[in-house]
Amino acid sequence: MEGDIAELGKYIGVGLTAIGMGGAAMGVGNVAGNFLSGALRNPSAAASQTATLFIGMAFAEALGIFSFLVALLLMFAV
Amino acid sequence: MATEAAHGAEEGSSLVFHPMDQFIVKPLFGGTEVHWYTITNVTLWMGITVLAILALMVLATSGAKRIPSRGQSIAEMAYGFVYKMIEDVTGKDAVKFFPYVFTLFMFIVFSNLLGLLPMSFTPTSHFAVTIVLALVVFLTVTIVGFALHGAQFLGLFWVSSAPAAVRPLLALIEVISYFVRPVSHSIRLAGNMMAGHAVIKVFAGFAAIAAVSPVAIIAIVGMYGLEILVGFIQAYVFTILTCVYLKDALHPAH
Numbered sequence: 001m002e003g004d005i006a007e008l009g010k011y012i013g014v015g016l017t018a019i020g021m022g023g024a025a026m027g028v029g030n031v032a033g034n035f036l037s038g039a040l041r042n043p044s045a046a047a048s049q050t051a052t053l054f055i056g057m058a059f060a061e062a063l064g065i066f067s068f069l070v071a072l073l074l075m076f077a078v
Numbered sequence: 079m080a081t082e083a084a085h086g087a088e089e090g091s092s093l094v095f096h097p098m099d100q101f102i103v104k105p106l107f108g109g110t111e112v113h114w115y116t117i118t119n120v121t122l123w124m125g126i127t128v129l130a131i132l133a134l135m136v137l138a139t140s141g142a143k144r145i146p147s148r149g150q151s152i153a154e155m156a157y158g159f160v161y162k163m164i165e166d167v168t169g170k171d172a173v174k175f176f177p178y179v180f181t182l183f184m185f186i187v188f189s190n191l192l193g194l195l196p197m198s199f200t201p202t203s204h205f206a207v208t209i210v211l212a213l214v215v216f217l218t219v220t221i222v223g224f225a226l227h228g229a230q231f232l233g234l235f236w237v238s239s240a241p242a243a244v245r246p247l248l249a250l251i252e253v254i255s256y257f258v259r260p261v262s263h264s265i266r267l268a269g270n271m272m273a274g275h276a277v278i279k280v281f282a283g284f285a286a287i288a289a290v291s292p293v294a295i296i297a298i299v300g301m302y303g304l305e306i307l308v309g310f311i312q313a314y315v316f317t318i319l320t321c322v323y324l325k326d327a328l329h330p331a332h
Contacts, residue, residue, distance in 0.1 A: 051167060051318055058315040062262045065269035072272075076098075 010074055017071040024064020031056040097279035101203055101272065120207070123199045127189045135184070156184065160317065167321040168328065175324055178218070182211065183317040190271060190309030194302065203271035205264060212264035215320050223327035234330040263319060270312045274305045 035053045039046035105116045112118060134156075138149025146154060160180045164172055186202055193200025201207045223231040235252040237245060278301050284294035 051163070054311065054315055055318060055322065058266060058319065059262075061270075062266040065266055065273070066262075068269055068273050069265060 010078060014071045014074050017067045017074070020067025020070070021064055024061055024067070027060030027063065028057050031060055095279070095283060097276040097283065100199070100275060100279060103204070119199045120201050120204065123189070123192065124201050127185060127192055127201065130188050130192065131184045156180075163318060164321050164324075167318060168325045172321070172324055172328055179317055179320055179324075182215075182320060183313055186211070186267065186316055187310060187313035190313055191306065193271065193275070194305055194309065200271050200275060202267055203275060205268045208264035208268040209260065211267075211316075212260040215263065215323060216260040219323045219327040222324070223330060226328065227330055231327075231330050234326055259323065263316070267312050267316050270308055274301070274308055277301055278305065 031053065035046075035049070035056075039049075103112060103118050103120055105112060105118050106122060107117060109116070134149060134153050138147065139153050142150055157180070160183050161173075161176060164176055164179050168175070189200060189202045192198060193203065223234070227233075235249045235256070237248045237252065240248055278298055281294045281297045281301060285291045285298065287294075
């Protein structure tokens with residue numbers, strides 16, 4: 001066992017950023033699920049909305065990527 | 079960041095190699111210092127990307143026939159795909175931005191997919207590369223918006239359909255979200271590329287351990303397939319967001 005308490009806190013923080021992944025998962029799943037339920041109700045309108053689907057997914061996913069970024073900053077920059 | 083990643087590997091982590099080692103920018107012709115004019119592996123792979131695009135778009139379509147060859151049909155599909163995207167999302171009057179948007183799309187998709195070759199390097203996995211792409215989009219949108227609409231472009235921030243009481247608050251939020259655009263635009267692409275490649279390398283590290291190597295190799299194959307999809311979807315998302323932002327510049331009315 002070596003290292004100090006700051007190192008310990010750093011690694012705990014890096015582990016905690018994995019929670020952000022769960023949030024992104026809920027967001028992307030919500031977008032895809034709602035798209036699918038809407039698309040099954042009105043299949044003829046679905047094709048015109050796939051661009052909106054990907055934009056919504058990208059916005060939801062970006063916040064998960066931000067938590068990954070925080071983990072990288074803690075690991076390599078702090 | 080990259081040098082510290084190499085340092086972390088020396089400190090005796092349990093993996094054979096560090097998953098972040100693949101993102102180190104190294105000069106190609108000796109030396110260790112990186113200046114703005116140094117030819118690095120990033121320069122090399124950006125060059126390969128541009129040459130690959132040229133090969134597809136110039137060589138494959140040079141002897142264009144009515145019945146297209148494989149290369150010609152891929153080039154035509156890419157052209158039609160981006161053309162339809164900008165026409166649908168931004169509008170017919172935005173077709174004058176097509177060369178710019180098509181260049182962005184081809185550069186990102188080729189660099190993402192070429193980066194999946196073993197031992198290669200992905201320029202788009204670096205924030206320094208993607209932030210430049212995103213800032214150029216941001217400046218284009220701002221300049222075009224003010225050039226076409228003058229002070230009316232500021233109406234983008236004033237949501238006239240909302241109740242009057244909440245409009246100042248909404249304006250504040252809109253201004254913040256406008257200036258965060260290049261940050262999220264660039265970090266989305268670089269973060270996705272970096273995370274995917276790091277995951278593949280982590281599984282590759284596990285493949286060296288005999289007990290779990292069959293599982294790890296299957297996982298690498300699965301992740302690799304997913305990465306091909308992600309590389310394409312991220313290029314698509316970057317391009318379509320460019321189209322959405324250009325729409326704000328051309329039609330700022332809320």
